[in-house]
Amino acid sequence: MRNLKLIVTYDGTDYGGWQTQANAPTIQATLEKAFQTITCEKRVHCVGSGRTDAGVHALGQAVNAFTATPLELPTLLKAINSQLPADIAVLSIEEVRHSFCAIKDAIKKRYRYVIDDSRIPDPFLRRTAWQPQKPLDAAAMHRAAQCLKGRHDFRSFETNWPNRLSSIRTMFDITVTRHDATLRIEVEADGFLYNMVRSIVGTLYQVGRGYWPEAKVNDVLEAMDRREAGPTAPPQGLFMLYVTYA
Amino acid sequence: MRNLKLIVTYDGTDYGGWQTQANAPTIQATLEKAFQTITCEKRVHCVGSGRTDAGVHALGQAVNAFTATPLELPTLLKAINSQLPADIAVLSIEEVRHSFCAIKDAIKKRYRYVIDDSRIPDPFLRRTAWQPQKPLDAAAMHRAAQCLKGRHDFRSFETNWPNRLSSIRTMFDITVTRHDATLRIEVEADGFLYNMVRSIVGTLYQVGRGYWPEAKVNDVLEAMDRREAGPTAPPQGLFMLYVTYA
Numbered sequence: 001m002r003n004l005k006l007i008v009t010y011d012g013t014d015y016g017g018w019q020t021q022a023n024a025p026t027i028q029a030t031l032e033k034a035f036q037t038i039t040c041e042k043r044v045h046c047v048g049s050g051r052t053d054a055g056v057h058a059l060g061q062a063v064n065a066f067t068a069t070p071l072e073l074p075t076l077l078k079a080i081n082s083q084l085p086a087d088i089a090v091l092s093i094e095e096v097r098h099s100f101c102a103i104k105d106a107i108k109k110r111y112r113y114v115i116d117d118s119r120i121p122d123p124f125l126r127r128t129a130w131q132p133q134k135p136l137d138a139a140a141m142h143r144a145a146q147c148l149k150g151r152h153d154f155r156s157f158e159t160n161w162p163n164r165l166s167s168i169r170t171m172f173d174i175t176v177t178r179h180d181a182t183l184r185i186e187v188e189a190d191g192f193l194y195n196m197v198r199s200i201v202g203t204l205y206q207v208g209r210g211y212w213p214e215a216k217v218n219d220v221l222e223a224m225d226r227r228e229a230g231p232t233a234p235p236q237g238l239f240m241l242y243v244t245y246a
Numbered sequence: 247m248r249n250l251k252l253i254v255t256y257d258g259t260d261y262g263g264w265q266t267q268a269n270a271p272t273i274q275a276t277l278e279k280a281f282q283t284i285t286c287e288k289r290v291h292c293v294g295s296g297r298t299d300a301g302v303h304a305l306g307q308a309v310n311a312f313t314a315t316p317l318e319l320p321t322l323l324k325a326i327n328s329q330l331p332a333d334i335a336v337l338s339i340e341e342v343r344h345s346f347c348a349i350k351d352a353i354k355k356r357y358r359y360v361i362d363d364s365r366i367p368d369p370f371l372r373r374t375a376w377q378p379q380k381p382l383d384a385a386a387m388h389r390a391a392q393c394l395k396g397r398h399d400f401r402s403f404e405t406n407w408p409n410r411l412s413s414i415r416t417m418f419d420i421t422v423t424r425h426d427a428t429l430r431i432e433v434e435a436d437g438f439l440y441n442m443v444r445s446i447v448g449t450l451y452q453v454g455r456g457y458w459p460e461a462k463v464n465d466v467l468e469a470m471d472r473r474e475a476g477p478t479a480p481p482q483g484l485f486m487l488y489v490t491y492a
Contacts, residue, residue: 011369057370077366086372120323123257124303126332128370 004073005096006031006046006063011087013127013236017054018061024054027088031063034083038076039069049102049243050109050192055235057128059112060091060242064102102243108172110188110241113201113233117208118181129182130201130237136208138183142176144207144214145185148200148221149174155224157200158193159232167193176204183208186241195232202230250319251342252277252292252309257333259373259482263300264307270300273334277309280329284322285315295348295489296355296438301481303374305358306337306488310348348489354418356434356487359447359479363454364427375428376447376483382454384429388422390453390460391431394446394467395420401470403446404439405478413439422450429454432487441478448476 008031016024020032028046035044049062069076073093080090114129116122121131148154148171155167173188185201203220206212212230220228254277262270266278274292281290295308315322323339330336360375362368367377394400394417401413419434431447449466452458458476466474 009369011372081366086367087369089366089369091366120327120335120337121332123255123333123335124374126257 001066001068001098003096003098003100004065004067004076004093005100005102006065006093007091007242008061008063009059009089009091010057010061011127012052012055012057014087015054017056018048018051027052027058027061030084030088031080031090034080035065035067037083038071038079039067041067041069047102049106050240052238052240053195053235056238056240057236058240061240062102062106062243062245064096064100100245105245106191106243107246108188108190108244109192110173110186110244111192111197112239112241113185113187113197114237114239115183115185115201115205115233116181117183122181125182127236128239130234132205132209134209136183136205137210138176138178138208140214141183141185141204141208144217145174145176145200145204147218152221153224154193154196154221156220156226156229157196157203158226159195159199161193161226163194169193169196174200176208197238198233198235199226199229199231201233201237204230205233206230247312247314247344249342249344249346250311250313250322250339251346251348252311252339253337253488254307254309255305255335255337256303256307257373258298258301258303260333261300263302264294264297273298273304273307276330276334277326277336280326281311281313283329284317284325285313287313287315293348295352296486298484298486299441299481302484302486303482304486307486308348308352308489308491310342310346346491351491352437352489353492354434354436354490355438356419356432356490357438357443358485358487359431359433359443360483360485361429361431361447361451361479362427363429368427371428373482374485376480378451378455380455382429382451383456384422384424384454386460387429387431387450387454390463391420391422391446391450393464398467399470400439400442400467402466402472402475403442403449404472405441405445407439407472409440415439415442420446422454443484444479444481445472445475445477447479447483450476451479452476 020029116125116129117136151170155161266275362371362375363382397416401407
């Protein structure tokens with residue numbers, strides 16, 4: 001068997017998230033079906049670096065898949081893409097060591113959240129940005145966010161804590177920048193809790209619209225109570241950017 | 247009655263074009279319905295500067311509408327937008343002289359056509375770009391296009407000629423430029439024939455992919471025969487940018 005590492009991009013609008021489930025089309029199931037059609041194998045299990053939720057997008061989701069196909073990689077890449085719908089594309093395929101696991105070997109991940117804060121939402125951004133129709137102060141949001149850098153217990157930003165053994169994570173980078181009519185909130189950490197990016201965004205949003213002072217973000221972090229944080233921002237603004245491996 | 251000039255943007259993907267028709271939702275019918283809901287008038291006729299075809303988008307379609315509503319313009323703008331679906335937005339409303347007509351008073355229009363020429367089409371561009379999966383030579387396309395500048399009979403680029411009294415138009419500007427993974431073909435003229443932008447794009451595409459020499463574009467123009475030009479490029483790459491009035 002060969003172990004293949006894929007970089008996958010998708011518009012998650014019309015999917016029930018990454019992980020295969022009974023009631024909705026998912027990215028994983030669609031990708032596995034494309035693989036199975038090409039390789040004629042009964043099951044090609046595709047392991048994603050992390051589950052993305054319903055409606056969340058990816059520019060560089062990392063995936064590994066075991067297959068016995070003898071196809072050369074450029075041929076396989078073309079063949080898989082020919083079987084995928086237009087809202088999912090495999091950008092690259094490489095062969096990796098047998099022990100490589102897209103989940104366990106990830107050392108950091110970077111996400112972007114896009115907000116179109118114009119009073120009149122841009123129709124072309126409705127699937128790929130949150131459009132709250134409130135002008136936001138990006139500089140204030142950036143300053144307020146800096147207290148989240150470093151190693152902290154992020155349970156205030158986890159939906160239905162506890163989901164994991166520990167809610168301690170290390171945030172390597174968090175930035176809020178304006179790009180024309182949109183804000184980009186980018187976060188990079190050694191791992192993320194359930195809804196962590198979206199609840200951080202909902203918290204910074206309260207600062208950006210002037211409801212909360214900048215210092216409140218640190219109070220939320222220290223409270224270790226999800227009820228202190230802002231709302232969970234909607235999924236359509238969230239993009240998994242890339243995953244870093246050792 | 248007040249005569250209002252609107253600037254409207256729309257994602258045309260899910261519409262049968264600008265003009266009201268029996269069998270498909272259209273931009274005009276959707277806009278008129280929003281107006282009628284707000285003003286309680288029986289019919290508010292919205293005149294667009296030009297019809298856009300099914301699947302074609304607009305960043306700045308100009309429209310004029312007669313209404314007796316006493317609402318102030320900022321209030322009317324908010325109210326109309328609150329009634330429109332997320333894929334249509336009115337960007338501005340101003341009151342204009344009674345004799346203003348969005349069609350007749352237009353002196354030039356600018357369109358953009360977007361091509362994603364990457365081998366692996368970007369899922370996020372599938373609704374807003376043509377994705378032929380052929381790398382194109384933008385510089386060759388730009389050079390080849392320059393012969394179209396000026397006053398010419400463009401019937402070689404008109405579907406089902408003749409649709410109008412004359413197929414002579416003046417092209418003020420035509421450029422092909424690369425922006426990351428996409429090409430933008432922008433054209434500005436005193437008017438456009440039916441499918442003119444899309445058949446110019448289909449012709450330049452033959453040059454860009456190396457099928458036709460650059461000089462062939464002038465041969466096509468001089469032939470005055472639609473069969474000499476390239477294919478009509480698909481609608482999803484086309485954007486009406488803006489209309490200029492005297």
